[in-house]
Amino acid sequence: MRFGSFILLYSLWKLLRIMLAASVLMAVALAVCKAGGARRWRLHLALLSIVPLACLTGYSKIFYRGRLFLLMNQMQSRITEEMAAGYFLVAGFLAAGYVHRQKELRRWLHGLPYLETKSDVPEGRGPKIKVYLSKECHSPFAGGIFRPYIVIPQIIKNSLSKEQLAAVFYHEALHIRRGHVLLLNIYAWLKIIWWIHPLIYILEEKLRENIEYSSDEGSVMLGPLGPYEYAGVLLKTIGIKRQITLVKEGISAFQDQRYSVLKKRMELLAVLEQENGTRRSYQKKTYRSAVLTLLAAFLTVSFIGATSMPRYTKMKEIAVYDEKLHPLTFDLEKDGFQAKAAYDRFYISKQELHRLTERYKPQGEYVIFSYGSIIKVPGAGGFGQAARVRVGDPSDICLMGRQEWPDRLMEFVMKYLI
Numbered sequence: 182m183r184f185g186s187f188i189l190l191y192s193l194w195k196l197l198r199i200m201l202a203a204s205v206l207m208a209v210a211l212a213v214c215k216a217g218g219a220r221r222w223r224l225h226l227a228l229l230s231i232v233p234l235a236c237l238t239g240y241s242k243i244f245y246r247g248r249l250f251l252l253m254n255q256m257q258s259r260i261t262e263e264m265a266a267g268y269f270l271v272a273g274f275l276a277a278g279y280v281h282r283q284k285e286l287r288r289w290l291h292g293l294p295y296l297e298t299k300s301d302v303p304e305g306r307g308p309k310i311k312v313y314l315s316k317e318c319h320s321p322f323a324g325g326i327f328r329p330y331i332v333i334p335q336i337i338k339n340s341l342s343k344e345q346l347a348a349v350f351y352h353e354a355l356h357i358r359r360g361h362v363l364l365l366n367i368y369a370w371l372k373i374i375w376w377i378h379p380l381i382y383i384l385e386e387k388l389r390e391n392i393e394y395s396s397d398e399g400s401v402m403l404g405p406l407g408p409y410e411y412a413g414v415l416l417k418t419i420g421i422k423r424q425i426t427l428v429k430e431g432i433s434a435f436q437d438q439r440y441s442v443l444k445k446r447m448e449l450l451a452v453l454e455q456e457n458g459t460r461r462s463y464q465k466k467t468y469r470s471a472v473l474t475l476l477a478a479f480l481t482v483s484f485i486g487a488t489s490m491p492r493y494t495k496m497k498e499i500a501v502y503d504e505k506l507h508p509l510t511f512d513l514e515k516d517g518f519q520a521k522a523a524y525d526r527f528y529i530s531k532q533e534l535h536r537l538t539e540r541y542k543p544q545g546e547y548v549i550f551s552y553g554s555i556i557k558v559p560g561a562g563g564f565g566q567a568a569r570v571r572v573g574d575p576s577d578i579c580l581m582g583r584q585e586w587p588d589r590l591m592e593f594v595m596k597y598l599i
Contacts, residue, residue, distance in 0.1 A: 193264070203238050220452065233364075237489070241488040255508070279373060279431075316335045322432050323433050331353045349414065355395070362431065394445070507544065524566050
């Protein structure tokens with residue numbers, strides 16, 4: 182196999198296994214969000230915050246067992262170099278487009294006047310938030326991780342009172358200080374890497390919905406307006422003009438044009454009015470929510486780490502394939518067969534080979550025994566040794582492994598770079 186082909190195919194095999202394993206956590210998060218209702222937004226936001234950890238689940242050995250192993254290998258056998266090149270070409274275009282849009286947005290921001298409103302913008306830990314004034318967009322929005330910013334449309338500034346504008350500042354500043362903008366940027370890159378996976382798009386919409394609930398409540402509890410007055414600001418900004426904005430991935434907008442989301446935001450504000458909570462009770466809830474999110478993340482990482490393979494593992498098991506590379510078994514010894522394997526030799530008795538072929542009915546004249554493979558993601562490996570044995574004649578053995586310099590180079594790349 183050519184070096185370029187190896188890089189493409191192995192990288193896509195690894196990515197697909199991680200993505201399929203990650204689907205479990207993603208599906209759980211989506212199911213909880215669907216079943217919980219808007220009032221459980223704290224739980225939803227905690228789950229959506231740990232979804233990026235799903236990138237690690239593909240390393241867990243729980244996704245490398247029994248029939249799942251056979252299914253994954255069947256999928257792997259259908260992946261071609263053209264498919265891998267096409268996948269990464271699309272991902273590359275998406276990444277280039279994202280980086281370009283971010284640069285264009287920054288260039289646009291540098292041309293805007295800087296709004297001095299130190300008393301109205303809540304500060305906190307982290308970089309200072311810059312506020313810009315724009316005549317081109319009609320919805321306040323926030324962005325930036327290391328250089329955070331808020332953009333306030335001129336028409337909004339002219340239409341709101343000082344207290345109403347301060348409530349908008351609180352809303353957008355909370356998106357930055359609570360890590361919402363960081364999460365949106367992480368999801369933006371997940372959409373690029375997993376562009377083929379529908380769940381990541383759905384979960385990003387759920388994330389945007391729940392961060393709005395979070396900032397709405399925070400703006401009411403910490404800002405100058407009560408729930409009903411704040412709801413009036415929401416309706417007023419929507420009534421001024423429909424949203425025209427540069428807002429894309431990684432940025433949060435004050436206006437959400439989905440009627441269902443706006444209705445839920447209003448309902449949650451009405452609940453806030455009825456509960457008549459205090460700033461202290463809100464801060465306690467926020468603290469508990471942060472602690473539970475960190476605990477959930479810690480437990481998730483611990484579980485993944487406890488069940489995962491090392492950075493790379495040299496497999497002791499002997500896997501068996503037929504002549505067309507259809508997998509027959511992952512662990513020859515576990516399935517009750519005996520064979521002796523070393524890098525420079527392989528032996529299986531005639532009786533054992535006969536039992537093996539009787540059970541699995543392999544296609545073709547030969548059976549291939551693979552061992553000593555390097556595995557980084559369960560089910561995605563390479564190198565090691567392979568012995569091709571003729572069905573019915575175990576003395577007809579051909580060892581297929583090589584150790585030329587291109588093989589050693591590819592082995593190094595596989596271990597340490599991809």
